[in-house]
Amino acid sequence: MTQKFNSRVYITLRPxxxxxxxxxxxxxLQQLGYQGVENVRIGKYIEVTLSAENQADADKQLDKMCDQLLANPVIENYAFELSPVEE
Amino acid sequence: MTQKFNSRVYITLRPxxxxxxxxxxxxxLQQLGYQGVENVRIGKYIEVTLSAENQADADKQLDKMCDQLLANPVIENYAFELSPVEE
Known part of the structure; x- marks a missing residue:
């Protein structure tokens, strides 16, 4: 039996x-009058819904997906959160 | 006196x-063999460092920034988290 998971992936440029x-x-932002803004870094936020055997399997799959396709590990870092979908 | 804040802004397309x-x-992802993937939505993740009078002020400024520049409220939703920088 497989279980469904929601995950939120955060991809950021390496510092x-x-x-x-x-x-x-x-x-x-500064030209719009927000003088307090000191730094802005733009990354990606990806929501992935997937089904897997269990949480450990989903975690492992997602880590590989990030490495292979979602992020570019040469210039980007990634992190994700995973939670089972209540049905 | 102003205080420095780190914020994480999540911008997602409206459903x-x-x-x-x-x-x-x-x-x-499916062609790479991840058959369990059922849905993917791509959004933006923006880190903003800003200085403001206090947390309420930073919150208010950030909400306006999202509305004016960071997100397109016609097609996107936004949410953010704000935390003071420890110095």
Whole structure:
């Protein structure tokens, strides 16, 4: 029997990688009058619904998905949260 | 005196809006052999560092930033978490 899981994946640029889009958004915010903004970093937020044997299996699959397709491990870090869907 | 805050902003497409990029990523994952993947939705994750008078002020500013620049309220929802930076 398989179980369904919701997961939230957060992908961020590694701190050493220059975030030009983030810098542009920061200037935009400052020009709109938000003088308090000091830094902006832009990443991706991905929601994945998947079915798996159990939580450990879902965790393992998701980690591989991030590594293979969702994130670029050369320049990005990823983290995710996984929770079973109540049915 | 101002205080510094870290915030994490999550921007997601409204459920009624078709997510073509998400659908493409879902097919990609299925072709890689992840048959359990049932749905993928792609959003943005933005980290903003800002200084403000207090938490309520930071909250108010961030809500306006999302509405004015970070998200497109016509097709996107946003949510954020705010925490003071320990110094």
């Amino acid at each position: 050493s990688v220059l975030d030009t889009a983030g810098t542009a958004v920061m200037s935009g | 009624s809006v078709l997510d073509t990029a998400g659908t493409a990523v879902m097919s990609g």
